[in-house]
Amino acid sequence: xxxxxxxxxxxxxxxxxxxxxxxxxxxxxxxxxxxxxxxxxxxxxxxxxxxxxxxxxxxxxxxxxxxxxxxxxxxxxxxxxxxxxxxxxxxxxxxxxxxxxxxxxxxxxxxxxxxxxxxxxxx
Amino acid sequence: xxxxxxxxxxxxxxxxxxxxxxxxxxxxxxxxxxxxxxxxxxxxxxxxxxxxxxxxxxxxxxxxxxxxxxxxxxxxxxxxxxxxxxxxxxxxxxxxxxxxxxxxxxx
Numbered sequence: 001x002x003x004x005x006x007x008x009x010x011x012x013x014x015x016x017x018x019x020x021x022x023x024x025x026x027x028x029x030x031x032x033x034x035x036x037x038x039x040x041x042x043x044x045x046x047x048x049x050x051x052x053x054x055x056x057x058x059x060x061x062x063x064x065x066x067x068x069x070x071x072x073x074x075x076x077x078x079x080x081x082x083x084x085x086x087x088x089x090x091x092x093x094x095x096x097x098x099x100x101x102x103x104x105x106x107x108x109x110x111x112x113x114x115x116x117x118x119x120x121x122x123x
Numbered sequence: 124x125x126x127x128x129x130x131x132x133x134x135x136x137x138x139x140x141x142x143x144x145x146x147x148x149x150x151x152x153x154x155x156x157x158x159x160x161x162x163x164x165x166x167x168x169x170x171x172x173x174x175x176x177x178x179x180x181x182x183x184x185x186x187x188x189x190x191x192x193x194x195x196x197x198x199x200x201x202x203x204x205x206x207x208x209x210x211x212x213x214x215x216x217x218x219x220x221x222x223x224x225x226x227x228x229x230x
Contacts, residue, residue: 044224
């Protein structure tokens with residue numbers, strides 16, 4: 001059974017940093033694309049970024065709203081995906097979800113989702 | 124960026140109703156679209172991927188279809204557990220984008 005468990009959320013001041021982690025079990029981690037998706041309180045879903053798999057050298061993509069401030073990294077030996085968030089803004093307040101994608105017909109679809117971790121950016 | 128226009132934003136329905144939600148893409152995305160269901164306080168759950176493929180374990184009353192840049196999620200007979208918010212997402216072009224969501228509420 002695939003399980004994704006996020007951790008590291010909490011309260012941080014504007015301009016501060018936070019590092020989220022996602023621990024994956026039940027998978028060969030290096031085979032899969034992994035995404036971060038967030039949801040501000042009472043709002044819709046927003047894609048944050050993607051880490052491709054080992055075949056594609058773990059290259060990353062980011063939403064414009066976080067590019068240059070957020071960095072996705074992964075440690076396949078630990079089955080762990082991280083999201084380093086710097087220069088945080090109040091608008092980054094959200095529940096952050098880790099997802100694992102599977103490939104189908106030349107696209108990668110986020111099939112498995114973690115339970116989410118809440119990040120609150122406030123002074 | 125690919126804009127996904129989801130309609131309606133809000134839908135009031137009764138158990139047993141047939142429900143249709145539409146997601147219109149601003150440009151071609153082939154079949155690279157997924158549908159999710161989200162209940163309050165819970166993570167989204169994938170229902171359909173590749174526009175029309177039912178995720179394992181999802182009831183067969185859910186179905187997806189596509190015609191050009193218009194995608195449809197249909198619930199053939201709404202059940203009590205289906206009252207939730209539904210989102211579409213395109214996985215064709217970066218940035219990956221979501222529709223605005225459709226809240227399905229009890230009539």
